[in-house]
Amino acid sequence: MPKDRDLNVLDAVRAPIESARGLPNSHYTDPATIAEENEAVLRRTWAGLAVGADVPExxxxxxxxxxxxxxxxxxxxxxxxxxxxxxxxxxxxxxxxxxxxxxxxxxxxxxxxxxxxxxxxxxxxxxxxxxxxxxxxxxxxxxxxxxxxxHVWRDVIFVNLSGDAAPFEEVHATVLERWKDVEKPLYHGGADSSFTLDVKTNWKLAVENYCESYHLPWVHPGLNSYSRLEDHYHIEEKGQFSGQGSYVYRQLKGENGEVFPDFDGLPEFWDTGAEYIALYPNVLLGAQRDHSFAIVLEPVSHMQTREHVHLYYAIPNTTDEMRGRNAKLWKEVFVEDVFVVEGMQRGRSAPGFDGGRFSPAMDGPTHLFHDWVAGKVAALRAERDAE
Known part of the structure; x- marks a missing residue:
């Protein structure tokens, strides 16, 4: 039986952000709790599995x-x-x-x-x-x-293992509408535009970290030097996705000032804007004027995650040199997060930690993800109790 089965801990997670607690340690360390959570959160939803570029021909x-x-x-x-x-x-x-x-x-x-x-x-x-x-x-x-x-969207292959989720287009209608302007043909950059990070953490901590920009000044000082914390805004869609956007996106330039071609027909916002969302449960997406990326989180075990990163462009024949530089830059950013998510995983072995608290001003996107997980688990428990 899950360790928190008879406690009201999920109610505390789903409370308003100013009084809410995060998911308890058992959701990161206890096999029974995690097995129940996997059923509610990964098997009964549209979970990311891979990308179409894995089987290109x-x-x-x-x-x-x-x-x-x-x-x-x-x-x-x-x-x-x-x-x-x-x-x-x-x-x-x-x-x-x-x-x-x-x-x-x-x-x-x-x-x-x-x-x-x-x-x-x-x-x-x-x-x-x-x-x-x-x-x-x-x-x-x-x-x-x-x-x-x-279902395939933005080249990500989503699967519904239980077979009974509502259609993908219905579940994710809001994000499909939000990103309709960047719903363009995507061309995978090839072997030099994908990489995998093996991280000693529960997959949820990778989502939680990606959702928020609060950590930028300390964990990503290089990125924060031009896309500052104050240049970011929250993206919060309860029960579906959350993340961050930036009003300051700086295009990568080659040695001679060359840049990647833009996606056609983008509204003015995308000239300098960018958005980064966690599409629940386990897919992290980024959209910019000239390229995008998808990260599929593979939950290997309760404390091991493989982050499969793929970069996409507006045309199929971008230069090797530019693609290589872009992949290197993004890998450096994502590697900077590794010590954070691994440290939080290690911290979940401390019995005195009660899930933590959220900054009402800075942690809204992360709180929404916790609320979504807790809601899915609570719904599964209610269903089983009614049987």
């Missing part, structure tokens, strides 16, 4: 494990991307062990059952006996790959 596939569940990204010959459970319907064997291009069908290495790229079971050799590739009591149409509900 037709017939590409990539196995991924998420919350212990084996999944398979597959892009079919027409370019449609699907997510399946990475198991054969015969005996549950893992189908694909490494990223690769599928030549022909997806073949199970155990008994050679074969599946098309759209998930249909197409071949069952010797299933009716030697030389008999069918059986009258086995209907192949009922034994295709199990598809996981998915």
């Amino acid at each position: 037709p017939s590409d596939c990539k196995p991924i494990e998420f919350l212990g569940q084996p999944l398979l990204l597959v892009r079919d010959k027409d370019g449609t991307l699907r997510v399946f459970e990475n198991i054969c319907r015969h005996r549950g064997m893992i189908l694909v062990e490494e990223p690769r291009k599928i030549e022909g069908a997806i073949r199970c290495p155990y008994h050679s059952w074969c599946y098309s790229k759209d998930g249909r079971l197409v071949s069952t050799p010797h299933v009716g006996g030697p030389g008999q590739n069918s059986h009258p009591r086995m209907d192949k149409s009922d034994l295709g790959l199990i598809e996981v509900r998915s």
Whole structure:
């Protein structure tokens, strides 16, 4: 049973910001609490899994494990991307062990059952006996790959593992409207525009840190030298997303003054503005006039997170030198946060810490994320208590 199951701690988290406490230590350290939270917060919502650039070409596939569940990204010959459970319907064997291009069908290495790229079971050799590739009591149409509900937005692949969340466009209608002006074609920068950070922290602490600009002067002094704390504003959409925006975005310039091309048709705000939001639960997004990024947080364990960072541009053929410099700069910024989120994780082992307090002026975006997590867990508990 979760450690805080019989306490009113979630009510304290959901209180107004001036009196609220943060999520208690158990949400970062206790396996039972975290398992319950994973069900409420990651399995029943639209969680970020990967990006389309992970399987860029037709017939590409990539196995991924998420919350212990084996999944398979597959892009079919027409370019449609699907997510399946990475198991054969015969005996549950893992189908694909490494990223690769599928030549022909997806073949199970155990008994050679074969599946098309759209998930249909197409071949069952010797299933009716030697030389008999069918059986009258086995209907192949009922034994295709199990598809996981998915949606792609800004190249991020979102999945709803429970299968019963409202449609993505409905759940996230507000952010789709907010960012409609930057809803442009995105071109992934390629191998030099993606990197992964392995961080010894719970994934929620990465979200909490990303949400707010309060830490800029001390953790990011270089960034704060031109995009100062006072140049930022809060983005707060209760129950959906939160983050920060800046009125001062400075474009990267090359040695000869070159810059990345802008996205077409942007309103005037984006000349100098930028926005950075945490789309609940585990996707961090950034939008600027000339490039954007997506960070998918992979919850490896209660105290290990992989941050998968991907950079995108307005055109497909930006220069190697500029892309490399941009990736280096962003990596430096994100690495600066590592000691903070790892330090907060270590701090969650202190029994005297009660979740902390929030600055009413500075911590609104982070408080909203805590409130959302607590609300999802409380709703799950109420549902189970009513059964």
